[in-house]
Structures are given as structure tokens and as C-alpha cells.
Amino acid sequence: MDVMKAILTRRSIRKFKPEPIPQDSIIRILEAARWAPSWKNSQCPRMVVITDRKIKEEIGRTLAGNRAFEGAQSAPALIAVCAKMGESGYGANGPATEKGDWYMFDCGLAVENILLSAWSLGLGSVIIGHFDTPAVARIIDLPEGFALVNLIAIGVPDKNPEAPPRKALEQVSNLNKFGVKLEE
Numbered sequence: 001m002d003v004m005k006a007i008l009t010r011r012s013i014r015k016f017k018p019e020p021i022p023q024d025s026i027i028r029i030l031e032a033a034r035w036a037p038s039w040k041n042s043q044c045p046r047m048v049v050i051t052d053r054k055i056k057e058e059i060g061r062t063l064a065g066n067r068a069f070e071g072a073q074s075a076p077a078l079i080a081v082c083a084k085m086g087e088s089g090y091g092a093n094g095p096a097t098e099k100g101d102w103y104m105f106d107c108g109l110a111v112e113n114i115l116l117s118a119w120s121l122g123l124g125s126v127i128i129g130h131f132d133t134p135a136v137a138r139i140i141d142l143p144e145g146f147a148l149v150n151l152i153a154i155g156v157p158d159k160n161p162e163a164p165p166r167k168a169l170e171q172v173s174n175l176n177k178f179g180v181k182l183e184e
């Protein structure tokens with residue numbers, strides 16, 4: 001699938017068909033994450049793929065009240081996106097910028113690659129940012145020195161939702177007003 005088409009047609013999917021994801025597709029999705037850009041190529045993102053029904057249910061319980069609750073329950077796979085801390089955004093003398101650790105940024109890039117590559121393979125997905133992080137970290141046995149950033153539910157879409165509207169280009173850029181500051 002053409003990249004622009006994938007960007008424009010990808011939607012957050014919150015209900016999945018029960019069919020499993022072929023192993024080959026999982027590997028291609030992880031490859032897409034692996035090839036994401038990262039700070040000085042430091043490659044801090046790590047992906048934990050969860051297909052075990054019991055573990056998925058356990059994780060699902062930490063999402064009570066989340067819009068993606070049903071999606072997490074019905075998805076054949078969850079990916080927990082984690083980061084090795086203290087690598088992204090650092091130089092020889094500590095943090096290279098005033099922004100500190102750039103792990104969220106690098107994980108975001110890996111996540112977008114995951115979503116778009118999944119969609120190019122006919123698989124829907126949703127990012128899950130709101131859940132009981134310490135509980136899920138325990139469930140996946142996250143080692144010391146790593147942060148759990150987000151979950152992604154992936155599977156064959158059972159619903160194809162309408163695109164939620166986006167702000168106009170003029171609102172999110174200085175299109176037609178080069179040299180003029182951005183508005184709120």
C-alpha cells in the first residue's frame with residue numbers, strides 16, 4: 001500500500017474479529033518498528049508481543065473504562081511498547097538537550113511504523129495509553145531500567161469507523177502565512 005494512502009486511511013480500531021494474526025505478519029510489523037528512526041540510532045524501543053489468552057485477559061482488566069477496553073479484549077494480539085531508559089537523548093556528558101530522555105519520542109516513531117505496517121497488511125490497531133502501567137509492567141515482567149510506554153491492540157477489524165475530523169492545515173501550520181507565528 002502507498003504510504004500516503006496508509007496514513008490517510010488508517011483508523012483506530014476498537015473491535016476485532018477473532019482470527020489470529022499470521023506469524024509472518026507479526027514479524028513484518030516488528031521489522032517496521034525496528035527500522036524506525038531513533039536518537040543517534042540508539043534504538044531504545046522494545047516490543048513485547050502478547051497472544052496468550054490468559055495474559056491478554058489479565059492486561060485487559062487493567063483498562064476498565066477505557067474506550068479501547070473491548071478492543072483489547074477481542075484483539076488476537078497486544079503489543080506492549082517499552083523503552084530502555086537512559087539511551088535516547090543522551091551524549092557522553094548526560095542529557096544532550098533540555099528535554100531529557102527522548103524515549104517517548106522514539107517509541108512514538110516505532111508505534112506509528114507498527115500502525116501503518118499493520119494497516120498495509122490489512123490489520124487494524126489502536127494505541128492504548130491509558131491503563132494501569134505498574135500492573136501491566138508486573139504482568140509482562142518488565143526488567144529494571146525499562147519503561148512501559150503504551151499498548152497496541154492488533155487484529156482484523158470488525159468495524160471500520162468514520163475518520164474523526166482533523167484541524168485544518170491553516171490551524172496546524174503557518175500555511176499561507178510564512179513568517180507569522182502559530183495560533184492556538
Ligand SMILES: Cc1cc2nc3c(=O)[nH]c(=O)nc-3n(C[C@H](O)[C@H](O)[C@H](O)COP(=O)(O)O)c2cc1C
Binds near residue numbers: 013067
Ligand atoms: C498517545 C496516544 C494514546 C492513546 N490512548 C488511547 C486509549 O487509551 N484508548 C483509546 O481508545 N484510544 C487511544 N488513542 C487513540 C486516539 O484516540 C486516536 O488516535 C484519535 O482519536 C484519532 O483517531 P484515529 O486514530 O482513528 O485517526 C491514543 C492515541 C495516542 C496517540
